[in-house]
Amino acid sequence: MINIFQPSLGAEEVAAVAEVFESNWVGKGERTAKFEAAFAEHLGVGQDRVMTVNSCTEGLFLSMQLAEVGPGDDVVLPTVSFVGAGNAVASRGARPVFCDVDPRTLNPTAADVEAALTPVTKAVIVLHYGGRAGEVAEIARLCRERGILLVEDAACAPASRVEGQACGTVGDIGVWSFDGAKILVTGDGGVLTARDPGLVERGRKLTYFGLEQVSGFSQARQAGTRWWEFQISSFSRRSVMNDVQSAIGLVQLGKLGGFVRRRQEIADRYDRRLRGTAGITTPPPLPGGQTSSHYMYWIQLDPAQRDQVAADLYAAGIYTTFRYAALHAVDAYDWDGWLPNAEHAVAATLCLPLHQALADDDVDFVADTLLESVNAR
Structure with missing residues (x-):
């Protein structure tokens, strides 16, 4: 996995x-x-x-x-x-x-x-x-x-x-x-x-x-x-x-600096493989003056496809997830309201594997499997 x-x-x-x-x-x-x-x-x-x-x-x-x-x-x-x-x-x-x-x-x-x-x-x-x-x-x-x-x-x-x-x-x-x-x-x-x-x-x-x-x-x-x-x-x-x-x-x-540099390389590789692909939205470029720790890399899909794409990836040995589930939907917080941007993001977003131990071949396998799943829909 x-x-x-x-x-x-x-x-x-x-x-x-x-x-x-x-x-x-x-x-x-x-x-x-x-x-x-x-x-x-x-x-x-x-x-x-x-x-x-x-x-x-x-x-x-x-x-x-x-x-x-x-x-x-x-x-x-x-x-x-x-x-x-x-x-x-x-x-x-x-x-x-x-x-x-x-x-x-x-x-x-x-x-x-x-x-x-x-x-x-x-x-x-x-x-x-x-x-x-x-x-x-x-x-x-x-x-x-x-x-x-x-x-x-x-x-x-x-x-x-x-x-x-x-x-x-x-x-x-x-x-x-x-x-x-x-x-x-x-x-x-x-x-x-x-x-x-x-x-x-x-x-x-x-x-x-x-x-x-x-x-x-x-x-x-x-x-x-x-x-x-x-x-x-x-x-x-x-x-x-x-x-x-x-x-x-x-x-x-x-080691933190080296970890983050490798994570940026992985995020850049995902960008090159996925950006501009029909049906997949990648994260927007960073604003000027900002640097990221690249903790997560996320894509956005048609909400009707997102869960099945995640299941396809899991079946291929790739674990994905969505973080973080919307808190306003948690009953214990007793919140009554509609937050449209968050509602869309929660339904469409999928976080892909991202950690410094990933090899380039791993990243390519994730991208290839993702593209295959999305193109099959």
């Missing part, structure tokens, strides 16, 4: 984990601090603005807590988004308000976001679909003008930039994912960054039980203290990354 996502892990990651085991410390420690510093450098921000979390979803939940979102508040987010974003809003007792998306990029435009704002909108969450920045700069300006906090779900965009600025740092809070289906993989884990370092400082306590003094071992160095005693500032949970994940992350971060 040609997988749609696949990590690239090898001997260097194994060696890094072995060093952690030999240190006899596998919890959050020195390597996690080093990974935070390295990721901050990658983003071009200060280390005081970056913290690790155990998943991107936890970062989204934490962002809503840091934004003090609660009952009576609305949070605008694109309906084509990950369920973790919708759950993060609803878990605070707030109302998710879903906005439409551009029918080809599947990212929300500034106009889409503005149309969904209400008098009680407290925050906006945007997803960088497939690794593309979209209109995040314009959305950020809109949010600043309205006094609304902007959260960037940059799970798909670890190396994406707009006018040289890293996605995830354009708004007020950004979150990233390192799970097994992402580009930079640590198994699980994530990062949260904030424009205000004070939010990160507060976030560190919220991800470790609300403890005022995190390390009794460090406190023990001070004479005259009872280092086993503690105080808490909130009723919080434990949701940190550890040194095993961080050691893998440091190796993967060093």
Whole structure:
């Protein structure tokens, strides 16, 4: 089976984990601090603005807590988004308000976001679909003008930039994912960054039980203290990354540039094979000033054919999917509305295999099988 996502892990990651085991410390420690510093450098921000979390979803939940979102508040987010974003809003007792998306990029435009704002909108969450920045700069300006906090779900965009600025740092809070289906993989884990370092400082306590003094071992160095005693500032949970994940992350971060270059080569090959083909719509070119992480490559087909084409590809040993199912159609969110661009995209879009381990022959096989299926309809 040609997988749609696949990590690239090898001997260097194994060696890094072995060093952690030999240190006899596998919890959050020195390597996690080093990974935070390295990721901050990658983003071009200060280390005081970056913290690790155990998943991107936890970062989204934490962002809503840091934004003090609660009952009576609305949070605008694109309906084509990950369920973790919708759950993060609803878990605070707030109302998710879903906005439409551009029918080809599947990212929300500034106009889409503005149309969904209400008098009680407290925050906006945007997803960088497939690794593309979209209109995040314009959305950020809109949010600043309205006094609304902007959260960037940059799970798909670890190396994406707009006018040289890293996605995830354009708004007020950004979150990233390192799970097994992402580009930079640590198994699980994530990062949260904030424009205000004070939010990160507060976030560190919220991800470790609300403890005022995190390390009794460090406190023990001070004479005259009872280092086993503690105080808490909130009723919080434990949701940190550890040194095993961080050691893998440091190796993967060093490879990220090469991963993205290979993914771009694959996307370009798909473009050459598929662009201009009757019955297949490929992603539009990137706007000037933007770079993509090329997390996903998607095509759009006649909705009456899309599911059968996916079945044909699967029968040939090619796994495809559609991400992300429209959240406004999820009954639990109790949303009543029609979003025409998203409705079309959800019915027409199919994501093709894209990961750095794909060989050119694999890409050609996917393209050939796709063309054969579409031409047979």
